[in-house]
Amino acid sequence: MRVPLSWLCDYTGLPEGTTARSLAARLIEAGLEVETVEAVGADITGPLVAGRVLEIEELTGFKKPIRFCRVDVGRANGTGEPQGIVCGARNFAEGDLVVVALPGAELPGGFAIGSRKTYGRMSEGMICSASELDLWEDHAGIIVLEPGTAEPGDDAFGFLPLREDVLDIAVTPDRGYALSVRGVARDAAALYGTAFRDPAASVEAVGTAGGGHPAEADPSLCGAYVLRTARGYDPAAPTPIWMKRRLALCGVRSISLAVDITNYVMMELGQPLHAWDGDRIQGALRVRAARKGESLETLDHVKRDLDPDDIVIADDRGPVNIAGVMGGAETEVGEGTRNIIVEAGHFDETHIARASRRHQLSSESSRRFERGIDSALQLRAATRAADLLAELGGAQVEPGYTAVGAPRAPRPVALHAAHPGRVAGVEYPRATVVHRLEQMGCTVEGDGDALTVTPPTWRPDLTDPNDLAEEVIRLEGYENIPSVPPRAPAGRGLTPAQRTRRAVGRALAASGHNEVLCYPFVGERDLEGLQVGADDPRRTCVRLANPLNEDEPLLRTTLLPGLLKTLVRNVGRGMPDAALYETGPVYLPREGAPERAPLPGVDRAPTAEEREALDAALPEQPLRAATVLAGRREPAGWWGEGREVSWSDAVESAREVARAARVELVVRAAQYAPWHPGRCAALYAVTGGGEVLVGHAGELHPRVVKAYGLPPRTVAMEIGLDLLLEAAEPLTAPHVSSYPVAIQDVALVVGQDVPAGEVEAALRSGAGELLEDVRLFDVFTGEQVGEGRKSLAYTLRFRASDRTLTAEEAAQAREAAVAAAAERTGAVLRG
Structure with a gap:
């Protein structure tokens, strides 16, 4: 809504020295979103x-x-x-x-x-x-x-309104009253404590009810309907300069005097109006629902098929107007119009909103109706327009008028005088609460703190105590509410799950991965691209009742689809070397859950039974971490050749996650979609009760790469954070020894099919408590070790916390580790 400052000042006097920008600042503090203040005509100079x-x-x-x-x-x-x-x-x-x-x-x-x-x-x-x-x-x-x-x-x-300051206000859906100069002026008067001159109050609605053009209205669709007729209108009468200028400043194009008057009154009072050529109307006007098969050519000369949910105005021939949205072309005011019927109605907000979206017609009228207009303004607004037709267009206003229905009476709201203060955390005296509500036009009754507040007809958004509290708070000034940061009780902080999730994110980011956040929505095509079988549990998904995208109606059961599509997008935009990660929930249907979740009403809190039914319908939401890598893991440069990503990088990202979660990870070969059968690793967490499968890592199957359009040899990893949490060791501060380390290298020859992880586990178990770390630094195959055999070389680090180890102690620990590896894996020392 664009509001010229001079027009606003017609209805309230602002203090001397008030500028448009200072007014805008006050309105912003009161909750109106003033986007810009435009100094129109400031660039016109000279004679x-x-x-x-x-x-x-x-x-x-x-x-x-x-x-x-x-x-x-x-x-x-x-x-x-x-x-x-x-x-x-x-x-x-x-x-x-x-x-x-x-x-x-x-x-x-x-x-x-x-x-x-x-x-x-x-x-x-x-x-x-x-x-x-x-x-x-x-x-x-x-x-x-x-x-x-x-x-x-x-x-x-x-003598010309060349220069003007204009406030451009982005009106939120709950403040429909601000879509008029009248509404903004009322707020400005309340903020500055000046008198408000209501332009509607100055309109004298004289005449005889029931003597106008005949009309009927469905009360479920239209609460009040008013018609006023002006005869003998001069269609050649020009729109005066002052009206054209004000409409232009509001962003409305001048068309003709009759149309300009209806637009002017709408901008002034907030009541949309429509003007008909009275000679083209046949019979009584009826406000009703459209009938199946009806159509109407609107003012934009588009023939529109009407929906039974549309509210229409019809005469004896059929619809002549889509109520609250746009008029019909057949009855529009033209160059030969002499008799004009002015309509003002109070139509149902939800019907208007749906019709506007259905026909893709967002008009100035529909914007106001769907936000809620003054339910008691119809007669005054129609009279104001008829009077202007008489004053500027030479018409004669018929004394009789049509008024169908009655204004909707606002519902009183019970309010405790201390409620606004409790909401804001600031104490407001009872007198202040009453004063601010009365400034907004409310009627306040009650002797003590128990108040009964009746909102004004122009504020249909005020329906409960919190709405009234907001009015008091915003007029008193949001800036006057002190900023008091919440103080956490002693001994509380992040939960173990939160600490683990943050530690995992830091570890992956430190190892060169970039975090992404993907939508949790997938489609059947995504699952087919992963090459998962028809009986795979990941195929059983929670289906959304109202998806944002018809191609993605399911909630994800794996993090990989979103990551893979994000990787494709980055590669397509010139980032071929990418390492991405995401931590977040997947959604697994509960066994026995209802097919559709219940939908409780919004007029009250759900009952215990409804909450129980809602909880039963919610899917399980385990937390997971996943990574995808493509291109070069190590870039090439003057320092030498780079290195392409391989399946081992996916496994290493899993190890990073496990280390951050304080879990020992065991890696074994496996076959699991969507990974390549020969380059897939199963990830096991070591617990007190044995080993638990927590995820998979490796190179993606070529069919998956082709289905998603991924770079060749893309690798990925997915691991369950909840499972790692269950297996995590208690967090204890490590003991740092000041004694030197004893390093021993050992090369063991094992069968080609023996996993290196099993050899490492055997070395750890045999070396005893002196072992500080084991690291695999070389893998060798060839004639020297024999066919079907491989050599694994490890570095063993030994350290004692209370002494310097002797060479004999380090050698004994090394021999014990080798003996354990030989017993469990058949390893022999390489000569």
Whole structure:
């Protein structure tokens, strides 16, 4: 909503020195989103005056009609002599009063005016159109002023609204009243403590009810419906400059006087209106639901099929208007209209909102109806428009009018006087609460702290105590609420799951992975791309009742689809070397859960039975971590060749996660979709009760790579964080020994099918408590170790916490580790 400051000041007096920007700041503090303050016309400078056309000489011999005009500009040119100006417009005559920009003036867009020779004559200035002055959109020609508006030579800034400050407000859905100058002015008056002059209160709705054009209205669709008729309207009557300018500042294009009046009243009061050519209406007007098969050509000349959910206005022939959205072309006000019927209705908000979206017609009317309008304003708004038709268009307003239905009475709300203070954390006296509510138009009753508040008809959003508390708080000033950071009770902090999740994220980020956040929605195509079988548990998904995307109606059972699609997007945008990770929940259906979750009402809190049913329908949500890697893991450069990612990098990312979770991980070969059968590792967490499968890692299957469009040899890992939490060792501070380390290397020959992890586990178990670390640093196969055999070389680090180890102690520990490896895996020392 664009609000010109001068129009707002018609209804409330602001303190001296109040600027548009300071007003905008106060309105923002009160909850209105003022996006910009525009100084319209600030770029117009120099001599801009009124001039009277004395002579017009038609110039011939040119491709278009050109006129040389002698214009009286008084003493504004310094000489008092007529000004010679070349002009191509044809909509003025000798004796007309026009607006003249003299040499030295500058018009919007940096257009400087000077004296120059053109079409064989010296032109000393310019006769201005509305578009050239940025007053409103008009291509009909120059501005012709009404007689008596000014005298030749008068400064145009005195009689034309050239400069104006305009507040552009983004009105939120709960503040429909702010879609009018009346509503914003009321807020401004409350904020500054000035008097508010309600423009609706000045309209005297005289006449006889029941004497207007016959009408009927379905009370379930329309609470109040008013018609006023103006006869003898002059269709040639022009829209006055002040009205055109105000509409243009509000962002509304001038069309004709009748249409401009309905738009003007809508911007002023917030009540949408519609004007019909009364001679084109046949029979009584009826507000009803559309019938199946009906259609209507709207004012934009599009024939629209109507839905039974649409509210229409119909005469004896059928629909002539989609109520609250757009009128029909057949009954629109035209150049020959002499009798006008003005309509003002209070239509059901939800029907209007649905119709606007259904027909893709978001009009100024529908924006206001769907947010809620004043339910008691219809008669005054229609009367205001009819009076303007009489004043500006020469019409005669019929004394009888139609009024169907009655204004919807607001429902009283019980409010404790201390409630706003409890919500804000600031104590507001009872008198302050009552004063602020009365400023908003509420009626407040009650002797003590128990108040009964009746909201005004223009605030349908005030329905419960919290709404009323918000009004008190915002008018008292959000900035006056102290910032008090919450203080955590002693001894509390992050849960073990939260600490583990953060530790995992830090570990993966430190090892070169970038975190991404993916939508949890997948489709059947994503699961088919992973090559998972029809009987795979990951195929059993929770289906959304109202998905954002019809192609992704399921909740994910694995993190991989989102990560793989994100990888493809990054590679496609020039990032071929990528290492991505995500931690988040997957959604697994509970056994015996209902097919559809219950949908309790929003008018109350759910009952215990409803909460139990909702909990039963919720899926299990285990936490997982996953990584995908492609391209080079180590970049090439002057330091040497780079290294492409391999399945071992996926396994290492799993080890990073396990270390962050304080879990020992065992890696074994496996076959599991979507990984390559020969390059897939199963990940086991070592617990007191044995080993638990927690995830998989390795190189993706070529079919998966092709299905998703991934780079060749892409690798991935997925591991269950909840399972790691269950297997995690208690967090204890490590003991740091100050004694030196004893390092022993050992090379063991084992069968080709013996996993290195089993050999490492055997070394750890045999070395005893002196062993600090084991690291595999070499794997060798060849004739020297024999066919079907491999050599694994480990570095063993020994250290005691209370002494320096002797060579004999280190050798004994090494021999014990080798003996354990030989017993459990058949390993022999390499000669």
